Amino acid sequence: MAKAYQEGSNGWSVRPQIGGERLYLSGFATKTEAQEEAKRLANEAAKAGSPKHQGPHRTSVAKALLQCALERLPYLKSAPQEARRINRFLRAGGLPELQLTPLTKADTPAVRTGQLFDVKVDRAAAPGVIPKGLHEHRARVASKTADSDMRRARLAHRKVAYVTRHEMQEFINALRSDGLSASTIALEQAVLRSLFNYTHNCWHWTSPPENPATGLKMPQIDNGRDRVMSEEEQARLDAALAECRNGMVAPMLTLLRETAMRSSEPLERACWSDVDWARNVLSLRDAKGGKRDVPLSPDAIAALQSLLDHQATSLPKVSEAMRRAAVAPNAPIVQMTYEALKAAWKRACERAGVEDLRLHDLRHTSATRMALKTGNVFLVKALTGHKTMSQVQRYVNVKADDVVKVMHAGQDRVKPEINDVVDDEPSPSCIELALTPSPHSNVVHVRFGGAGRAA
Numbered sequence: 001m002a003k004a005y006q007e008g009s010n011g012w013s014v015r016p017q018i019g020g021e022r023l024y025l026s027g028f029a030t031k032t033e034a035q036e037e038a039k040r041l042a043n044e045a046a047k048a049g050s051p052k053h054q055g056p057h058r059t060s061v062a063k064a065l066l067q068c069a070l071e072r073l074p075y076l077k078s079a080p081q082e083a084r085r086i087n088r089f090l091r092a093g094g095l096p097e098l099q100l101t102p103l104t105k106a107d108t109p110a111v112r113t114g115q116l117f118d119v120k121v122d123r124a125a126a127p128g129v130i131p132k133g134l135h136e137h138r139a140r141v142a143s144k145t146a147d148s149d150m151r152r153a154r155l156a157h158r159k160v161a162y163v164t165r166h167e168m169q170e171f172i173n174a175l176r177s178d179g180l181s182a183s184t185i186a187l188e189q190a191v192l193r194s195l196f197n198y199t200h201n202c203w204h205w206t207s208p209p210e211n212p213a214t215g216l217k218m219p220q221i222d223n224g225r226d227r228v229m230s231e232e233e234q235a236r237l238d239a240a241l242a243e244c245r246n247g248m249v250a251p252m253l254t255l256l257r258e259t260a261m262r263s264s265e266p267l268e269r270a271c272w273s274d275v276d277w278a279r280n281v282l283s284l285r286d287a288k289g290g291k292r293d294v295p296l297s298p299d300a301i302a303a304l305q306s307l308l309d310h311q312a313t314s315l316p317k318v319s320e321a322m323r324r325a326a327v328a329p330n331a332p333i334v335q336m337t338y339e340a341l342k343a344a345w346k347r348a349c350e351r352a353g354v355e356d357l358r359l360h361d362l363r364h365t366s367a368t369r370m371a372l373k374t375g376n377v378f379l380v381k382a383l384t385g386h387k388t389m390s391q392v393q394r395y396v397n398v399k400a401d402d403v404v405k406v407m408h409a410g411q412d413r414v415k416p417e418i419n420d421v422v423d424d425e426p427s428p429s430c431i432e433l434a435l436t437p438s439p440h441s442n443v444v445h446v447r448f449g450g451a452g453r454a455a
Contacts (some may be wrong), residue, residue: 004034015039017208023057044206052203056161062093063161066121068198069098072423074115077288083119085191092149096123133167151292160199161207168192168212180316182219189213209286226397229257229357238351243351248342251306252334253362258300260366260384262288262393263341266334275304284385290455292385306332367395374404 004014013026016038022043028034053059053067065086073079079100087097099122103115151171155163168189176186193213199205229237234257241250255266263285276281280301282294296304311331334341346358363384370380377392386392 002038004031004038011015016042018042026073029082039208044209047438048179051178051205056199056205057159060093060156061158061160061163061192061334062089062095063157064199065089065195066095066098068195070119070121071202072121072194072198073098073100074117077116077286079117079119082191085187089152089156089191092153096121098122100336112341126360145178145180148178148180150174158302160196161210163196163212165210165212165215169216172216176219180223183223186221187216190214224394225358225361225364227357227361227364228397228399229354229361230367233352233354236350237354240348244344244348245342246336247310248334248345249341249348251303251365252336252341253345254299254303256359256362257366258297259294260370262363262364263338264288265294267332267336267338267341270333271330272308273331275333277301287385289385289387294309294385296439297384298402303334311335314434332333339376364397366400367392368397371396372406398402 002014007013008155010026012028012031013024013053014028014034014037015022015024017023018038018041023038025034025041027035028037053064056064057069069083069086072227073082076082083098083100090097099120101118101120103118120390131371139392148171151167151174155167157169158167172185172189173391175188180188195212196211200211205374216261237253238250241253244250245293252266255261256263260283266282269284270282274285275284280296282296282304284292284294288427325381337387349355349357365381367407371377374380377389377396381389381392384392384395386395
């Protein structure tokens with residue numbers, strides 16, 4: 001065991017060699033503390049095994065993020081979003097950025113093993129050229145995030161073993177001061193939390209002993225949304241969508257409204273071979289929550305038929321049956337991008353005069369309508385594909401007006417006029433009292449009626 005030594009005003013230091021890694025530990029108040037820390041690290045390394053890569057004392061946070069991304073991101077559906085957040089730390093740490101390429105060929109060995117992306121390091125990445133007219137805007141944005149950018153760079157260069165919880169808390173506080181939303185801050189924290197978990201569980205890194213990205217004071221996330229499209233808005237939107245030049249937009253949006261699917265599911269993960277026309281089911285092989293079957297309503301079936309006809313019209317002009325048969329089973333159901341669909345949706349809402357209605361609100365609309373129609377939350381859960389009831393509750397947005405409609409369904413009540421309700425005292429000829437109780441009960445009988453009405 002290496003001996004501790006006093007190092008001027010820095011206190012006591014020790015340089016143990018653990019698992020083939022030469023460490024430098026300093027800042028201890030006493031010689032005993034320095035040697036005890038070296039002994040603790042040696043014992044933990046012996047239990048966990050040799051650390052992978054260069055270890056936490058010689059690897060910066062940015063470099064660890066890069067190595068971790070190369071191992072994890074190829075198998076994550078959220079890899080593009082995750083890579084953008086990791087690249088911020090890589091730029092701050094002076095490292096090359098990540099570049100992702102989706103794997104689309106189903107016959108490649110990588111896809112068969114579950115790999116979704118090819119992740120490479122773009123060493124030639126250079127800062128993009130700022131277009132003319134945007135320099136002032138970029139400067140204002142940079143000035144707003146100056147504090148958090150500075151702390152991000154400090155974290156990126158910090159060795160993993162020496163990252164502390166209070167540094168993480170200062171980074172979170174800086175993000176809040178710079179005006180980032182609570183959900184964005186939570187995603188920034190998640191990047192570092194996942195890193196420390198991965199280094200501890202997969203790389204056998206024993207330092208820091210606890211995950212410094214946990215136990216932080218985080219802003220409260222309030223991103224709940226209860227916007228549901230009304231029947232009147234749907235009628236206006238249907239009229240506006242009928243004017244779209246792209247014939248796939250209207251049936252695609254109908255499919256989303258009727259099935260509660262996420263936009264990415266029919267756009268990126270569904271092909272014609274997934275449609276079971278006999279069962280009225282669309283089988284998603286790789287949805288966000290895994291494999292699931294999507295129930296298809298009559299309107300959803302009609303929307304799929306419209307999409308099929310639209311693809312068939314682009315084929316050689318033969319009979320309709322032959323054109324449909326010529327559509328490849330592995331062809332995507334919808335041949336358009338999310339950006340194109342979102343732009344068409346925005347223009348349709350503007351033409352229809354519908355405000356504050358997003359594409360994802362169609363998922364809320366479908367779930368809420370199923371709940372009102374059936375009153376069965378299990379049917380809603382099967383429709384949305386959620387795993388827990390708490391997730392379903394976020395999408396069932398029943399309001400007071402919906403309850404009133406259910407209460408008064410099937411009743412054609414005519415509200416009385418005020419003059420009909422307020423009347424003079426009834427005349428004795430209109431009310432006959434039977435004051436003599438029945439011999440079998442003590443109920444007093446009252447008979448309402450006019451003078452000419454039979455008793």
